Amino acid sequence: MTVTVKEPSQPSVLTIAGSDSSGGAGIQADLKTFTALGCYGTSVITALTAQNTTGVQGIHPCPPEFVKQQLQSILDDIELKAIKTGMLHDASITHVVAETLKAHYGAAVPPLVVDPVCVSTSGHTLLQPEAVATLVSELFPLAALITPNKSEAELLLSHCGSPTKLESVQDMLPAAKKLLSSGCKAVLLKGGHITANMNEVKSISAAHPEIHVVHEGLLGENMEILQVSEEDPSVKGLVIDVLQQADSTTLFVQPHVESSSTHGTGCTLSSALACALARGKDFVEATRMATVYTHLGIETATPIGRGHGPLNHIHSIVIRSVPQPTPSVPHPLTRVLIESCRETWKAYVQHEFVKQLGQGILARECFLHFIKQDYLYLRYYARAYALLAAKSSTFSSIQAATGTIINVLNEVSMHRDYCAQWGITEDELKATPESPATTAYGAFILDTGLQGDSARLIMALAACLLGYGEVGLWLKKEAAQPNSWVKLEGNPYQKWIDDYSGEVYQKAVKLGLATIEVMAVADPPSSVRFQEWQSTWERCVRLEKGFWDMSLGLL
């Protein structure tokens, strides 16, 4: 039984875009995003801009033949998994880009994300008007996805002979369909400049049940306490992005964040999309990841420059400021952490073990092995909370840690009950040899507590606490769906699901969440310290997954 850690691959991706001397948008934003998302970034520069956060002071386009030469150099040498385009400046550059890609790849262009950059946020023209026709007729047919914002979509629609003003989500739906007919495979129509509210989403859902809605205010998808309450007056509406594919429409809903740190938002989004597509994600998952990534980039930005500063392109590796909890974003740190290793988190909370447990088809010996090992693990876990209490300097934090020990003891007695139910005595439980995955995880937590401060220990403890809360709520929620794959009735593991979705455990989750958030606000971490937190969290998420791998690996 081993805990396997798969090293992520580093797919090569290409950006074809303009340089932004201020580092917020264009090539610079793209390469930062590629790097932060673990991709190898290559670039073709279409134009140099003299630009800062207050505006664009000058543009120096690259000769089209040199754009072609840059592109050819990369294509001849590097196997690209995805490509994105940004500022293309003029018709001749747009034409050579489309022509060179077509000549090299034929019909098999890697996933191409076209961000139809036309005008900068500061109001400067970045694509000459006569180039729109070339963009639509030559580049769109090669594109997997185009990502216009409100004003770009209006420009494209009027070019396609359907001039439309986009004022609401209702306007966006037919517009996205119309744009799809321009020849690309999918359209992501961004709603950042169109305010919306939940009632509009509800009425669209009622009128079009086939439209799928992805709520992104929350990353622990089933933890309602992470959800945004739109009733709160400080929540300034929602941002809704519409993903239109040939046979489906998906709305991505998130709270609007009031911020002036939005320079480079479109570039970051399209780059994150390219990274996700490079890893083989489908359009819905790629869009979900990229929109959340960009949103967190705005939330974690700190002011740079005198004008509209950039978002934080690299929050997955360096956090410049831990966002303060607000009613619109109640648990920002937890969200950043979950998103920073979302794949691993998902592999943990939606593990095959959990799915089989929910269906009631999990082999009895796997469950018993798991529950015995979890019993042994909880001894480490309780000791780690005792260590946390010992490291605490205030009565309230001592109380929080000891309160959790009591919750853990309660969990231990739950385990004893299951075992009794299955005919296993406490002596047998105590005599169970510890598996390597249990020792690895338990020892890692205690070691973190011995080496680091209490904040790092809290991070090490969080993955277990929050993850089991998420699993319990997920199974419970799924069970409530008509014809659900989760069975509660007659499920031999129903009590386990009830316990982890139940009030007592969920109260402990709330306490844990509050502890994490308060810690970040009370003593904001430096980026180095934040990275320590993040890597501790990620290791524990992996160890949790390893724990379930171990239990399933029995068969």
Ligand SMILES: Cc1ncc(COP(=O)(O)O)c(N)n1
């Ligand atoms: C080189 C370059 N590419 C793209 C943008 C658009 O970004 P924004 O809309 O944030 O100004 C830009 N300003 N500069």
